[in-house]
Amino acid sequence: MNAVEDAAAATGRVAGTTAAATTSTALVQPGGLVDEIAAARSYRQKAKAANTLRAYASDWNQFEAWCNERSLEPLPARPEAVATWLAALAMAGKADSTITRHAAAIAWYHRRAGEVAPQHRDPRGVIADTLAGIRREQRSRPSARKAAITAAQLKAMIAEAEGEGTRAIRDRAILALGLAAALRRSELVALQVADVAEVNEGLKLTIRHSKTDQEGAGQVIAVPTGKELRPVKRLEDWLAVRGRAAGPLFLQIDPQGQLTRNAMSDRSVARLIQRYGAKIGLDPETVGGHSLRAGFLTEAARSKASLAKMQEVSRQKKLEVLLGYVRSVALFEDHAGEGFL
Incomplete structure (x- = not known):
């Protein structure tokens, strides 16, 4: 080893020793360790939604x-x-x-x-x-999954939320947006005002957590303006009443009809859907929170939307689930026995 190599090796040993000492000192510093333990505890608590x-x-x-x-x-x-x-x-x-x-x-x-x-x-x-x-x-039992609510049925339900009262305006927005964005009831009540972005074509909704996104990576859904259910207009009407202050998008309303600052519960959304469903003759036992999401997928399949576009909105990870809706809608299309039965 020449003089240059000797010097480099010595420098490396000193640098290594210094780095190790620095790391060791940092680990035993009371303040640093306390903060790091607190951070570790905080991250553990965030492991679950x-x-x-x-x-x-x-x-x-x-x-x-x-x-x-x-x-x-x-x-x-x-x-x-x-x-x-x-x-x-x-x-x-x-x-x-x-x-x-x-x-x-x-x-x-x-x-x-x-x-x-x-x-x-x-x-x-x-x-x-x-x-x-x-x-x-x-x-092995017949599925007890809640029935899909079609666009026509939802339009009739929205019509039952009559008047310009706070509750009626809120309920119309929930019904229209729930189907238009294929939202789970838990996703509806988790929405914040900051999650809504208005664009020329309609809305962009940010879903921060969902059943298929437990890590909270976040997903953005496009909601068109619409001509029949008009989800964007319904939501604008609600925001005009609610205001755009930060917080939950859909708020509870007290028995006196006054807005609170508390988010609705997912169960209250299910009851809301059942209540309006009953008003148009649907069996409340057969519809619920999933009915709006199922309604979107059923209508999309009926409209011949591609699986990719359906998945873009519903965020289903398994294509088999989407194929189930498509097969259900298309059972009688090009039936094998159509020509001779």
């Missing part, structure tokens, strides 16, 4: 109460106890997706408490087998 955490809390409270009534230990819970709880939910008529979420909530609460989730200490697989059995049984 707020709606998911609320659902998990409700699920856990139910499981805990069920265990207490039966003198079972909820934390740590035995796999057999969890499997029995999931079976009880199925007996109560809960959907397999809801039951799966209950299982996830139990696992999450165990991890948060520093315990191994029951699913990970279940060598006999009783939890997995119970869930598989529930799914198999439920999927």
